[in-house]
Amino acid sequence: MHQTFRILAAVSLVVAATTSLYAYAHGNVVPQAVDTTGLTPLGDKWLEQNPYRGNKLALKIGSSAYNQNCARCHGLEAVTGGIAPDLRMLDRDCTDVKNENKKKACYKETDNYYLTSIRHGKVRNGAVYMPPFEGVFNQEAMWAIKTYLEARRDDAK
Numbered sequence: 001m002h003q004t005f006r007i008l009a010a011v012s013l014v015v016a017a018t019t020s021l022y023a024y025a026h027g028n029v030v031p032q033a034v035d036t037t038g039l040t041p042l043g044d045k046w047l048e049q050n051p052y053r054g055n056k057l058a059l060k061i062g063s064s065a066y067n068q069n070c071a072r073c074h075g076l077e078a079v080t081g082g083i084a085p086d087l088r089m090l091d092r093d094c095t096d097v098k099n100e101n102k103k104k105a106c107y108k109e110t111d112n113y114y115l116t117s118i119r120h121g122k123v124r125n126g127a128v129y130m131p132p133f134e135g136v137f138n139q140e141a142m143w144a145i146k147t148y149l150e151a152r153r154d155d156a157k
């Protein structure tokens, strides 16, 4: 497993080097397309909650999409190197909530916050801390990544 990641990391370094001219010209790294074939299509309306929670295929797609598009800032396997927030912690406040209804409401709120964050990115005073992903990949890919992050959550306990 880790060996695979090392090889992947080496390969992506080479790819990054060869595409860096393009990247510099655009001031950013080119995002990788995410193939969401096989996932239930979600349509045009933005959902308020992750429809794929616990879905195996979403987990697989999300894992690859995360590691190609988010890991360079949020860390490989969602273990942050300190630059950007540790995304395993996103739902952390909800897991301990005892009341089931409050717990559900808590997850929903985090889902909403997550979706807004990746759709619009994080921009403060004109500085782009995180690029927006709306228009880069579809809603299916966004929730697939959330499904992956939920699976990583338990690792941070």
Ligand code: HEC
Residues within 6 Å of the ligand: 066, 069, 070, 071, 072, 073, 074, 083, 084, 085, 087, 090, 113, 114, 117, 118, 122, 124, 129, 130, 131, 133, 145
């Ligand atoms: C260029 C670096 C970069 C990339 C790429 C990036 N992020 Fe971020 N992200 C950040 C930074 C920095 C912050 C914190 C911004 C702030 O403090 O306002 C952040 C914040 C977030 C937050 C809010 C977290 C919190 O605890 O408030 C979420 C959710 C998030 N990112 C998800 C993603 C996902 C999913 C991807 C991949 C699709 C991604 N990010 C790609 C840098 C990045």
